Amino acid sequence: xxxxxSKRKATQIIPISFTVNGTWQEIDVxxxxxxxxxxxxxxxxxxxxxxxxxxxxxxxxxxxxxRPVSSCTLLAFEARDREVLTIEGVAQxxxxxxxxxxxxxxxxxxxxxxxPGMILTAKVLLDGNPDPxxxxxx
Amino acid sequence: MLRRFRxxxxxxxxxxxxxxxxYGESAKIYAGxxxxxxxxxxxxxxxxxxxxxxKIRSLDQITTENGxxxxxxxxxxxxxxxxxxxxxxxxxxxGMESDIANIRVxxxxxxxxxxxxxxxxxxxxxxxxxxxxxxxxxxxxxNREIPVEQFFVDAYETCLEPDxxxxxxxxxxxxxxxxxxxxxxGYLERPSVGVAVRVTLDQTRESIVEARVAVGCAGPxxxxxxxxxxxxxxxxx
Ligand SMILES: Cc1cc2nc3c(=O)[nH]c(=O)nc-3n(C[C@H](O)[C@H](O)[C@H](O)COP(=O)(O)OP(=O)(O)OC[C@H]3O[C@@H](n4cnc5c(N)ncnc54)[C@H](O)[C@@H]3O)c2cc1C
Ligand code: FES
Numbered sequence: 001x002x003x004x005x006s007k008r009k010a011t012q013i014i015p016i017s018f019t020v021n022g023t024w025q026e027i028d029v030x031x032x033x034x035x036x037x038x039x040x041x042x043x044x045x046x047x048x049x050x051x052x053x054x055x056x057x058x059x060x061x062x063x064x065x066x067r068p069v070s071s072c073t074l075l076a077f078e079a080r081d082r083e084v085l086t087i088e089g090v091a092q093x094x095x096x097x098x099x100x101x102x103x104x105x106x107x108x109x110x111x112x113x114x115x116p117g118m119i120l121t122a123k124v125l126l127d128g129n130p131d132p133x134x135x136x137x138x
Numbered sequence: 139m140l141r142r143f144r145x146x147x148x149x150x151x152x153x154x155x156x157x158x159x160x161y162g163e164s165a166k167i168y169a170g171x172x173x174x175x176x177x178x179x180x181x182x183x184x185x186x187x188x189x190x191x192x193k194i195r196s197l198d199q200i201t202t203e204n205g206x207x208x209x210x211x212x213x214x215x216x217x218x219x220x221x222x223x224x225x226x227x228x229x230x231x232x233g234m235e236s237d238i239a240n241i242r243v244x245x246x247x248x249x250x251x252x253x254x255x256x257x258x259x260x261x262x263x264x265x266x267x268x269x270x271x272x273x274x275x276x277x278x279x280x281n282r283e284i285p286v287e288q289f290f291v292d293a294y295e296t297c298l299e300p301d302x303x304x305x306x307x308x309x310x311x312x313x314x315x316x317x318x319x320x321x322x323x324g325y326l327e328r329p330s331v332g333v334a335v336r337v338t339l340d341q342t343r344e345s346i347v348e349a350r351v352a353v354g355c356a357g358p359x360x361x362x363x364x365x366x367x368x369x370x371x372x373x374x375x
Contacts (some may be wrong), residue, residue: 012144031145054176056241056327067216070242073175077145081335121241
């Protein structure tokens with residue numbers, strides 16, 4: 001009994017609200033929870049992937065208020081009061097985003113595991129700069 | 139996976155310093171978390187408490203006054219890259235910043251976190267050395283200014299006291315006429331070697347009045363290279 005109590009005392013709960021792909025979410029998170037785990041395991045959106053787990057590869061990329069972040073190394077509470085966009089929210093009303101169409105048309109995949117990150121990052125680039133030069137893309 | 143910790147969210151430097159003093163080694167400042175969370179995920183370090191300083195207002199401002207540019211410690215790399223003030227007055231800093239890490243790390247990582255982590259494979263410290271920057275540290279009821287030369291003590295070690303917070307960096311605008319450049323070489327995400335140069339010319343622009351050269355990543359801390367600086371004279375352009 002005492003054990004459970006002290007354990008509970010040690011747990012800090014942070015209630016957060018945020019939108020994910022346009023849907024309002026209110027959940028309780030613990031400080032050490034990572035955004036990627038909340039998105040995948042608690043919200044069931046498994047399009048964002050964990051690969052390198054060190055902010056290098058980009059497979060876990062989500063957009064926070066329209067900006068790309070590595071959700072593998074971002075604490076979930078940082079999403080409070082913000083808008084999260086994952087790959088699941090890129091298509092609108094059942095229609096693929098032109099970038100998704102373009103990836104399909106050009107076969108822009110290898111295994112496809114990190115494609116969500118590529119599409120979201122490309123979206124950020126094109127949202128800010130619809131006609132980038134080759135140098136700007138690189 | 140991260141082990142459980144508690145989160146503190148102070149809203150002032152004093153409150154932060156009090157928390158750090160009270161909890162000692164079991165607490166750590168958390169800014170963007172891009173270094174700290176990596177080290178914690180790897181199990182290299184563990185803290186019972188992280189002190190999120192992002193609720194402290196005004197630590198992310200970039201301003202200019204009397205020939206100096208002041209950059210708040212919480213300025214993210216992205217903010218530095220996009221600052222029109224820096225683009226105009228210190229383009230070499232913007233160039234260096236835009237080449238740090240990747241777009242996702244630049245979105246979250248701060249200049250203060252970069253300096254305080256004192257990772258030898260980093261860029262800003264090297265450039266700040268030739269720019270003659272001074273760092274501002276604060277704790278409850280005291281403030282101090284630290285020349286960047288004295289800030290880095292060893293790899294992953296700065297001269298900050300455990301309850302001190304880095305609040306900002308002050309960079310004097312380069313004298314005129316002068317030129318500043320930073321170049322790095324690296325084959326993975328982080329730099330393998332970085333070189334910064336600031337050359338000041340006399341008014342005729344014919345000879346070099348002062349040359350400052352610094353090298354980073356080649357040792358535990360970035361350092362000026364006096365041997366190279368002495369080569370400046372006499373030079374006719
Ligand atoms: C994949 C990757 C690539 C990178 N590539 C580069 C690169 O090319 N060049 C380069 O220079 N850097 C590079 N970095 C480092 C990057 O710049 C830093 O991770 C980032 O700036 C750290 O800032 P932060 O706010 O996330 O720090 P945090 O992780 O929050 O903190 C880092 C440390 O500093 C302390 N701290 C933070 N802020 C303060 C403060 N104001 N006062 C006192 N202590 C403080 C914390 O307690 C902690 O110990 C890279 C990092 C990653 C993950
Ligand atoms: S999993 Fe590779 S960047 Fe997050």
